[in-house]
Structures are given as C-alpha cells and as structure tokens.
Amino acid sequence: xKRREFITLLGxxxxxxxxxxxxxxxxxxxxxxxxxxxxxxxxxxLDAFRRGFAETGYVEGQNVAIEYRLSEGxxxxxxxxxxxxxxxxxxxxxxxxxxxxRVAKAATQTIPIVFGVSDDPVKLGLVASxxxxxxxxxxxxxFGSEVxxxxxxxxxxLVPTAARIGMLVNPANTTxxxxxxxxxxxxxxxxxxxxxxxxxxxxxxxxAAFAALVREQPxxxxxxxxxxFSTRRVQLISLAARHALPxxxxxxxxxxxxxxxxxGTSLLEMYRQVGVYTGHIxxxxxPADLPVAQASKFELVINLQTAKLLDLAVPPSLLARxxxxxx
Numbered sequence: 001x002k003r004r005e006f007i008t009l010l011g012x013x014x015x016x017x018x019x020x021x022x023x024x025x026x027x028x029x030x031x032x033x034x035x036x037x038x039x040x041x042x043x044x045x046l047d048a049f050r051r052g053f054a055e056t057g058y059v060e061g062q063n064v065a066i067e068y069r070l071s072e073g074x075x076x077x078x079x080x081x082x083x084x085x086x087x088x089x090x091x092x093x094x095x096x097x098x099x100x101x102r103v104a105k106a107a108t109q110t111i112p113i114v115f116g117v118s119d120d121p122v123k124l125g126l127v128a129s130x131x132x133x134x135x136x137x138x139x140x141x142x143f144g145s146e147v148x149x150x151x152x153x154x155x156x157x158l159v160p161t162a163a164r165i166g167m168l169v170n171p172a173n174t175t176x177x178x179x180x181x182x183x184x185x186x187x188x189x190x191x192x193x194x195x196x197x198x199x200x201x202x203x204x205x206x207x208a209a210f211a212a213l214v215r216e217q218p219x220x221x222x223x224x225x226x227x228x229f230s231t232r233r234v235q236l237i238s239l240a241a242r243h244a245l246p247x248x249x250x251x252x253x254x255x256x257x258x259x260x261x262x263x264g265t266s267l268l269e270m271y272r273q274v275g276v277y278t279g280h281i282x283x284x285x286x287p288a289d290l291p292v293a294q295a296s297k298f299e300l301v302i303n304l305q306t307a308k309l310l311d312l313a314v315p316p317s318l319l320a321r322x323x324x325x326x327x
Contacts, residue, residue, distance in 0.1 A: 028065045029282055032085035032093045034100045036173075036227025038072040044253075045271045049094065052272035056279025064282070073228035075099060075172050082107035094278050095139075096271055097227060098176050101126055105137055112287045114277045115139035116270045118147070118225065119179050121292055130292040138287040140273045142265035142295035147250075148180060149187035151263040154300065155220055155248040156191050157318055158261055158307075162219035162246075164194045168209055168236075169224040172201040180224045195222075203232055210239045218245075225250035225264065233257055246310055252301040255326060260306045266297045299323045 033049070035042060046068075050060060058064040067090060069081035082103045085093055092112045095104040101115035105126055113126075116139055121127045128134035130141070156162055167184060169177045181197070188195045196218055198209040213221065221240065223229060229236060230253070237258045240247040249255060249262040273293055281287060303326045307314050319325060 028063060029091040030065045030067055030088065031278055031282070032067045032069060032088070032090040034078065034082055034085065034093055034095045034104055035070045036073060036075060036078065036097055036100060037070055037231050039068065039070055041231040041233070042070065045096070045267055048268040048271040049096075049275040049278075052275025053279050055276055056283060058279050058282060071227075073231045075227075078103045079107070086111060092278050092281050094274050096274055098124065098179070099173055099227075101137070101139070102175060109136055111136065112281045113137040113139070114274050114281065114287075116142070116274045118142050118265070119175070124175075127292060130294075132289065133292060134288050136287050138290045138292055139277060140270050140293045140295055142270055147264050147298065148183035151248055151250070152184055152187050152193070152222060153191060154261065154263050154318070155222060155246070156193065158302075158312060158314060159220045159246050162193065164196060164218040165220050165222050166196050166198055166213050166216075166218035166245075167222045167224065168198045168200060168206075168229070170201050170226045170228050171199045173226055173228070176226060177224065184222065201228065203235060206232060206235060206239070210243060213245065214243050221245050221247040223247055223249050223254075233259075241306070241309070244310055246312060252299055252324070255301040255303045255306075258306060259303060260310065260312075261300075261302050263300045264298065265295045266299055269297045270295055301326065 060066050067085060069085060071077040071081060078100055086108045090111065092114060093104045094114045095101040096116035098117045098119050101117050102124060104113045113136055115126060115137060117124065121141055122129060126137045165188065169180060171177055185195055198212060200206040200209040233254050234257060237254060247260055249259045250264040251267050252262050255262045280290065300322045301324045302314060302322045304314065305327060
C-alpha cells in the first residue's frame with residue numbers, strides 16, 4: 001500500500017470511529033411539559049416538578065431531556081403545542097392544569113399523560129375512575145369545588161360587612177371558568193352574598209375590568225384560579241392595592257407578592273407530585289394502573305401588612321387557622 005493511500009485510510013477510520021461511538025450512545029428519554037404560564041411566572045413550580053422527578057432518579061440533562069411548551073396565557077396556542085409534543089414522540093406529557101390536560105388528552109390516546117387538575121378528572125373525561133384510570137392519563141386531583149366554596153367563606157370572614165363580591169374570571173379558559181362559577185355561585189347564595197362577574201382574557205382587559213370594579217364598587221374581589229392571572233399577578237395585586245379592594249386569591253404566590261389572602265392547594269406540592277408520577281411512568285408504570293393521587297395539602301396564607309393597609313382587622317380565629325401569616 002502506498003504511503004498516501006495509507007494516510008487516507010487512517011484518516012477515514014479516525015473520522016468514522018467517533019461517529020460510530022456517538023451513534024452507539026443511548027438517546028435520552030424526552031418529557032414534554034405543557035402549561036399555560038410563562039417560564040418566568042412558573043419557574044418555582046417547574047423547580048418543584050424537577051424535585052419530584054429527581055425523587056425517582058431522573059435529572060434533567062443527565063438521564064432525561066425536558067421539552068417546555070408554555071403558552072404565556074395564550075390558551076389558543078396549547079393545542080398547537082400539544083400537537084408538536086406528540087409529533088416529537090415524547091415519552092410522557094406532563095400537563096398541570098385542567099385545560100392543558102384536556103388538550104393533551106385530545107392530542108393523543110397513546111402517549112402517557114400526567115395531569116394536575118382541580119376538577120373531577122372522571123367528569124373531565126381524562127380517566128375512567130380514580131382508582132383505575134384505564135387509559136393513557138393519570139395524575140393529581142386537588143378538589144377545586146370544596147376549596148372554592150371555602151375560600152369564599154374565608155373572604156367573607158375577613159370582610160364580614162361584605163354583601164357584594166366581584167369575581168374576575170377568564171372567559172377564554174371556558175372549562176375552568178364554568179367550573180368556578182358552578183362552585184362559587186351556590187356558595188355565595190348560601191352565605192347571602194351577591195356575585196358580580198367580571199371578564200378578562202388579556203392584560204388590557206384586566207385593566208378594563210378593574211375600571212368597571214371601581215365604578216361599581218363591590219365590597220371585595222374573588223379572583224378565579226387561572227394561568228393568565230398567575231402570569232399577571234403583579235398587575236392584579238397592584239390594581240387591587242391601588243383601589244383598596246380586598247381580594248382573595250387561589251395560591252400563596254399572590255400573597256407573597258403583596259396580596260391579601262389565599263386559600264388553596266399547594267401548587268408546589270402538586271407540581272412535585274406530577275414530577276413523581278412522571279418518573280414512575282418513565283420507569284415502566286402504566287397510567288391505566290396508576291391511581292389518581294388526591295392532594296392533601298391546603299394552605300391558608302394571610303398578608304397582615306396588606307390587611308392593615310386596607311384597614312381590616314383580621315379575626316384571631318382566622319389568624320389561628322392560617323398556615324402562614326406574612327407580616
């Protein structure tokens with residue numbers, strides 16, 4: 001063999017060997033996360049997901065890859081994002097939230113789905129039963145109807161003179177809004193309260209809704225649990241403070257940022273549980289056989305400084321029941 005031919009052959013082998021070695025490296029499984037919030041607004045929740053995921057032995061970038069599909073409050077983008085994850089043939093779709101869960105379920109009957117929903121997942125058509133889901137979806141249920149009724153009662157307890165309550169909902173999130181109204185309106189009647197509905201699906205519509213609230217002057221505001229509102233929580237808290245409107249929120253993140261009161265499931269714990277279930281499925285568990293977990297951690301958080309600014313005296317009995325009082 002001539003010297004030039006030998007060098008050419010050797011060079012070809014040197015190129016081919018690393019290519020072959022790379023081809024033999026195992027491909028990481030891919031998990032898709034489908035959600036309505038922005039990355040900035042949900043970073044702490046995604047951290048909780050990753051903590052739960054790590055409990056089952058999975059660490060992003062080491063032995064699993066994660067594809068994030070977050071719609072930043074634009075609910076009409078969720079179907080496209082779900083279709084993209086299905087097209088990429090991800091191993092599991094994690095879909096915290098009622099609308100993401102339903103969109104994911106509509107997009108695939110084969111890829112496993114792990115949801116976190118406040119509504120009854122059987123009524124939503126996500127599972128056949130809580131004990132034996134029977135399809136490609138399972139996850140966490142956190143009892144929205146009971147929580148919403150109790151949250152309204154806590155707001156009335158904090159503002160005992162209230163007779164008219166404004167309720168801000170996002171009509172673009174039709175499933176969630178219908179469920180919230182079905183929970184809150186009968187609870188309001190039982191408490192002798194009048195509910196006035198205000199709608200907002202964008203940041204500018206939130207401003208317009210508060211302008212209407214200022215004109216009509218309800219005694220307090222009940223904010224629906226919604227991905228858009230979570231993304232816009234600074235705007236909502238600022239408007240409530242500017243107009244001295246006592247407001248009840250669904251999660252502690254609002255109260256930590258200056259809101260008055262929140263009661264609801266721990267979203268951090270829900271995301272952690274979704275992460276744990278996602279890991280179990282990657283390890284081989286079948287959604288059809290994995291019972292829907294029931295959320296058990298609910299939090300009452302009160303911002304005492306905000307209450308003072310609103311000239312509200314928080315009843316000692318309410319303070320005693322609070323999981324956290326921010327001073």
